[in-house]
Amino acid sequence: MGTYGYISIIAMLCYGFMLLMFLTAKRNKIINSFLVVLTGLLFWTGGSAFMRAQLWPGCEFWYQVSLLGILLLPYAYYRFILAFGGEKSGIAGRIYFVVMLTCFWLNAQFGVFLEAPKMVEKNGAAAFVYEIKPAIIVFFIPSAIFLIHLLTVIVRICKNNPTMKVQYEPVMLGVLALFLGNAFLGIPFFSGFPIDILSGVVNVFLLFYALIRRRLFRLQMLASPSLCYGVGFLFSILVFLNIVPSLQNLFHMRPDKNTQIYTLVFSIVFLIIYALFTYLWKLLIRCVFVREENHQAEKIREFNSAISKTLDLQVILDKTIHVMKDLMDVGNIYICMQDAPGEPYRGVASDQPLSDLAFAFEEENPMVQWLKDHEEPIIYRDFRYSVEYKSMWEEEKHQLDKNHTRYCAGLKDGNNLAGVILITSSSSKKRLAYDEVEIISNITSVASIAIKNAKLYENARLEARTDELTGLLNRKYFYEVLNEEFEKNKDASLALAIINVDDFKLYNQLYGIKEGDMCLQRVADIINSSVGESGYTARYGAKEFAVLLPDYDLFSARNLVESIAKQIYVMNNRRTDMKLKPITVSAGISAAPYAAKNVKELLENVDLAVYHVKHSGKNGIQVFDTMFRNNNKDAHAKTHAHIYKEYESTIYALTAAIDAKDHYTFSHSTNVAYYATALARTLGMNEDMIEIIHQAALLHDVGKIGIPESVLNKAGSLTDEEYEMIKGHVEASIDIIRHLPSLDYVIPAVIGHHERYDGKGYPRRIAGEDIPLTARILCVADSFDAMTSIRCYKKAFPVKVAREKLIQDAGKQFDPELVRKFVECLDNGTINLVKAEEA
Structure with a gap:
């Protein structure tokens, strides 16, 4: 067969081996196009080898197979390069394919371009001689044009995506090797040596390397059973063909004389060789590849098991670093995490306890943005050729370069990037192992899920302990902290302050609940920032805040609360969009062990101090001490036969002041009180509500x-x-009432008595049942008395007319149900007209 034939067979076996390997791999567009390249090379080398071996069905047949492989190789490379670059196949490839098939058919039928070679004897060995005709240029011109087009396609792909320039390097080297191998056939030095076949082998291995570099193929496929049997079969054929002559001489057998025995003996020998090679191949793969993969798989399983048993974020990060160090030969590993959206990714963990973690990646960093948009890690060497790298600040590049960055990986929580892993090399010249990228991907995908669960747990734990609106501790958890701190500070001072926002119900009525919530948030921020790390802050009630201060005495606690009160009072002055009333607070302070022997007593004392401030005019701070306790020991036990009677004199003093200025207003208010209370009583309201109205x-x-x-x-x-x-x-009335201690219960009725049921009233323009019932009752009573009273600008309307106007405006100005009830009371005599007075 000669050197040329044997090398052709070796090349064919290599191609066949790769073909089997890729047929068992996970298929995609790039792998499929590579299979086409391998098929073309297999046709070329196989046809050439079988032609020189003069195998059945003949030399001319294998010549045509070899020629077909050569002619279709440019098209195969075209498909591979486009798929490798993520491009769609164009019409140029189809045209070339049709042209080459047509030329091949014409040549096979008539031999017009390149006839089959003639076999001649040279030095006792068979040689093949080709008769080159000028018409052969028909093969070369379309191929040359197509290859030039292919080169422009590669340039365009690399221009659009600079990262692909690095990925195409082994592909281009492979094409160059194939071109040079065929070009060297014309050099006398290589005469008779299959340099073209060897260049094809080099080309395929470079393409194979490019696929591994792109992480499109994994070496564990070498261990698949079908591949092991296929490789054993190919090597068995090669060995068997070489030992057949020796076996014939050893056993003195000829196929034409000892047919049955010849077939049996040689079949047994082939099976023994096949079994031996299959076993050796499996052993080699298991020792070289599978053992390492099993080690990696075991480590990753242990990692999965370990982090699935913990919800501690720091433990998860430490185990992630540890498993990476075990499975990869890398330098330092850093993990950066983001506390909240918009904030930088700051260093939180490293494989070295003393590592400097004082660095961060901004959310706008192009590398961070790339990790957000992609699932796979960054190979930093390749990333340096990307547009994203070029758009980074020089300081950011220097930070990555000085640490010999090797990989950057993202810890992704859905579409969010929770963290960034930075993996460095001990040297900038250290060789990359591309299977490490697969390891990083596996580890980060598992770690990302564990981190997500840890954060969900931490958020749930935080939500269970904090108030949703203000972010402070909630009342339930505050009690736990209070008890813990009381036990810790039995031999030291522990101060407790309760801060109650004054007239907050009024604030909500004036500006709405949304503005009220914002007010509470601003108060909470002031309290929290003032206390800082010195103590604990909590939302103690709807409008109450608690401050627990370990190691604070009463004097220090009072100074802190005074500072908080001053800040709260002026906090609305900063608002430029609208003018808001100033906020005041009533605060009580007590301390253990000076004024309390246990937690219950401490809380009662503070509540008593707040109560004292509230009933002394609000807007103040009361420190509870033993003297205060003695003076107020019966404060909580005090009962009121009718709390509203306490303020009767104040109310009549105000109405008397109105009477002195405007007698109509005084009598009008008295009339409205009669009509409103009569309507309220008819509606079945309780005595408290009737008194409030x-x-x-x-x-x-x-x-x-x-x-x-x-x-x-x-x-x-x-x-x-x-x-x-x-x-x-209306608002002037509220301003007066809010300064009367404990009269804020009348404010909802007063502030809403000029609102309309259809929402066109004032001052807040609320509608329907959003208007308090007490205010809707006042509206009907106020309007009826205004219509039936004599004023300087009008006469009094008869009851019948006033009654009709109420009915006409039911659902517009008035609550229709209240109008129906009021008219019913007028008709049945439950409500009588108050005698009108002259204005």
């Missing part, structure tokens, strides 16, 4: 004290400015 009716126009008499008693129509002044009496 009565007092609200007496005070609902108290704000008119500040309106000039010329406007109040104007006979003609009011100007727009004067009307706005009249409308302002």
